[in-house]
Amino acid sequence: MVTSRWTAAPARAASPRRRGPVLERAILDAALEQLSTVGWSGLTMEGVAAGAQTGKAAVYRRWPSKEDLVVDALRVGLPQLVSAPDLGSVREDLLQLCGQMREAMFSRSGFALRSVLHECDTATAERFHDVIFEGVVEPSVKLIKEVVRRGIERGEVRAGGTDDYVCDVIPAMLMYRSKVCGSEWQDVEFEALIDQVMVPLLRR
């Protein structure tokens, strides 16, 4: 299931005297908002301050650079892939999981993440590697492994189904076809991916 750490509290407080965590959350929320509307290149500390209804100094006091701010905003705001489906069939589980990954990708935070991935240069991208890896890739791969492991236990999937490269195929294909083919991953494309690739790759 996709949840967001943002749902725990209102994202933007109305009080003009917000402090500490409340103000910080409003600033991080405004940063994500900027990323998903004007993108990485268009994001400015001024714009974020305006969005959070605070002054530029309040932003710079906490985050010396745009990079620092966005790293924190992504870290806190990324949707979490928290539970693996368990429908009794690897095919159905993987299809469901693909749907959850798409849901995360097309969330506001997902748009923000894609904006950073697509727009920033290689040197800057380095700084986001850990955030992206720990926040998106690792959880997805972990859930895929869980689904495949259950398939092995049921005798549906061959030994070797949880090999590292095997469990990278779905996120790799999602990234590749989004980037190269401009795919937005309709259901029928997920089905083609699972039936042409994952089912033959995993079966005993």
Added chain:
Amino acid sequence: MVTSRWTAAPARAASPRRRGPVLERAILDAALEQLSTVGWSGLTMEGVAAGAQTGKAAVYRRWPSKEDLVVDALRVGLPQLVSAPDLGSVREDLLQLCGQMREAMFSRSGFALRSVLHECDTATAERFHDVIFEGVVEPSVKLIKEVVRRGIERGEVRAGGTDDYVCDVIPAMLMYRSKVCGSEWQDVEFEALIDQVMVPLLRR
């Protein structure tokens, strides 16, 4: 085999009165040189003109913008993947092909291409989609399909081995692990990819 359209003629002419195709080639060559040294963000029309030992006006006369210039430079300079290996085994053929793709990626033009892919924003990247697709992805996938088709004819590979999603797995994994894991694709990684994924995916 990886060849370059650049090898047909010397890239930079010495004459100060170069015209037409000779001057154009020198300019495109200087653009690639800039891309592979200072990257997309660092490339300037002035720098390209200086590199080609010509004036800025000579560049602007032919290419009104940096984008136009780089589109043409990539189109002409990209290494060509022209022939599929035929070693009698799909495993060996795919390993050889992966090596050729790495060779192309780490060529000067390959660096230039990666620089553009990594650095430019989404809107600009749209302009390079066709160049990248027609120059790199399509030829790679075509050669993979050729290798797999021969495997089917030999009875080594299952029907369905040439399905679109199946033949996208190698380029997808190359892109994904370069970008997400920072992999530079050592031989041992190619072997893991082929043995963990492609051999089980293709076998009858």
